[in-house]
Amino acid sequence: MQFKSLRTTAALACGVGMAALALTGCNVDGKVSAASGPSAQTAPSSSGTASAATGTHGGKAVAAHTGPGDTPSCMASELNAELQIQDPGSNEEEAEKAIATLTITNRSGETCYLPAGWTPLGKGGRNNYTAIPSTQVSYPGPGTTITLRPGRSAFAGTKWHTTKGCPGGVTDGLGVAWHSTWIPLTYHGLDDGYQPPICDSLTLGTLQPTMNGVNFT
Secondary structure (H helix, E strand, O other): OHHHHHHHHHHHHHHHOOOOOOOOOOOOOOOOOOOOOOOOEEEOOOOOOOOOOOOEEOOEEOOOOEOHHHOEEOOHHHEEEEEEEOOOOOOHHHOOEEEEEEEEEEOOOOOEEEOOOOOOEEEOOOOOOEEOOEEEOOOOOOOOOEEEOOOOEEEEEEEEEOOOOOOOOEOOOEEEEEOOEEEEEEEEOOOOOOOOOEOEEEEEOOOEOOOOOOOOO
């Protein structure tokens, strides 16, 4: 099946340092190291092809291969990405920050795994994505390797500074970096149409297997 060859290509690419923004924490033995400690990391911005965001092991870059039980890594073509804004309560028009839940869903018929870490976001639309500068934090805790059966999802909290008409603020043309490509990201506002643009100070929490506790406060 084509998915298998794509997975092999992605694993080899990570090993030889192919330029890509992907989940951090790759490990040479196929297990993915969790995000450690409370410290935050700042994801670099990029233009054109996204730059590498690989994990390290003993000070050296390491590669992702397969997960528990030889489960293959999820490929972009197998995943769906959505961003759901959370209700800010009263005075939403005056809010200076936005909080949203990032959901990554396995839309294929095969089980695959997500490495521990974060999913960088980008803007610009298909074939023209550039990374949005962000800070990666171990919230609500260290990242973990997540096995996704068909139809199952993983979740992460996000937050950012926002104001009306903020310079460079975006609400569409968003994507999630994955291996050497991007997954289009659907941004859902509230029922009343509230959809704050992503301005700056974007913060990303770690991917978790359940939604409980992932949202920032």
